[in-house]
Amino acid sequence: MEFPTTLEAVYARIDAFDPAHYARSRNFLNGGVSYLSPYLSRGFITVPQVVARLKDRGIGMEQAEKFIQELAWREFYTRTWFQRGDGIFTDIRHPQEGVLNKGIPEAVLSAETGIRSLDTFLATFPQRGYLHNHLRMYLAAITCNVGKYHWSEPAAWLYYHLLDGDLASNALSWQWCAGTFSNKLYYVNQENINKYTGSRQQGTFLDCTYEELPLLQVPEELRKSAKADLVFTPPVTKALEIQADLPTFVYTHYTLDPTFHEGEEGNRILVLEPSHFAKHPMSPRTIQFIYDLAENIPGMQIYYGEYASLHIKAIFRDHPINAHFEGIREAHPTLSPGLLGEFNSFFSYWNKLSKKLS
Incomplete structure (x- = not known):
């Protein structure tokens, strides 16, 4: 797609x-x-x-x-x-149960888990930047509940590559699967995977009943741990040109709505903060996707630096990512005002x- x-x-x-x-x-x-x-x-x-x-x-x-x-x-x-x-970004309701491994299974990074319908998509995932939601759930179930890895590092790897990487949706979905934000762990067996992916694979470590899944030993395919290399490439930007007599509208990579104060005169700046990306890096492909979306907003300038260093009273849309911004904060659009x-x-x-x- x-x-x-x-x-x-x-x-x-x-x-x-x-x-x-x-x-x-x-x-x-x-x-x-x-x-x-x-x-x-x-x-x-x-x-x-x-x-x-x-x-x-x-x-x-x-x-x-x-x-x-x-x-x-x-x-x-x-x-x-x-x-x-x-x-x-920490276990919300209670610590994850049964964690034996840190990092991320090397088999996930190399697309060699042995579950063919998952490996097929993992092999191209870094280039495509997208996985069907069911594949994400399968990945979390296999990594956390069969491989016994803590959810946080695999979640950071997934987020790094996702075009639709949303920190809350990603982290909390992993926590839901791992049982730290739900009442039970999410499991999947080979029969379920075959049904929803159209595959017919048999003989994998998931080829068992749901009752047997919690009793499995960590399969050989998932035992080797690795550290994902999540390198963030800082953007090359130009010096800002600010017209002091006009209002300044500030955007983030979570608030890129082209209809925000559409048609009004003003400075428009996409703020990308180094402190944020040091904690939550994104792939170059994802960053380029964000730049391409930003081109829909006339006059948009890109600023790579801390918001506080701008020393402006900007107008921006409320979002958890900009909770520390000073200025005129407008309501976050929601179905539940x-x-x-x-x-x-x-x-x-x-x-x-x-x-x-x-």
Whole structure:
């Protein structure tokens, strides 16, 4: 799947999306997924914008409930990030059980886990920057719950390469699979993988019942640990040209909405902070994708430096990534404005949100 970077192409993708087909087939590798996640994670489009375009086509909650529920998962994870900050990068509810290994299985990096339908996609993942959500869950289950690796380093490796890398969705999905943000560990066996990937493989370390999975010893294929080399290449940027008599609109790689104060005169700056990328590096391919999206915003300048060093009172959209910014903070777009309180689980959140949406 290709990911175009013009707003017109993304709108066309939303308008061609079939929520009914998605509901029936989303778990299959060839299912009707939306391929909107890279744009949602960058804030290039927002969840309310997507739902509004569906409504413009006469598609409401009843027809699109499963898809809107998946969008709500994204909002739930972002909401958790707002509330917990960097706490999302540590085990949330309780420590991960049964951890025996650090790092990441070498077999994952070399695409040699022995699960062919996973290895096929792992082999091209760094170049493509995308994995179907079911493959991500399979990877987490195999790495954490069969290989007994802590979730944090494999999650950082996945995030590094993902075009749709969202720190909250990524870290909290890994924690959900590893059982540190859920009530149980997520397991998958070969039968399930064969069903949803269209494969017929047998004789792997996953070729057993679900009852047997928690009792497995770490298979030979996953025993060798490696350290992923997550090198961040700083961007080459030009000196900023600021017109002091105009307002300054600041964007981040999570808040790249071209409709933000669209048509208003002002300085427009994409801020990429070195302190952030030192902790959460991204691949050159992902950074280039972000630059390409930013080209949709007229007059955009790129600044690689700390926001505080700009010494400006900017206007920006609220997001956990810019919690430390000083200036005029505008509301984060959400399906749940006014929905207060902390929610310990997605379904406690969804129960309240779905009533508002209905």
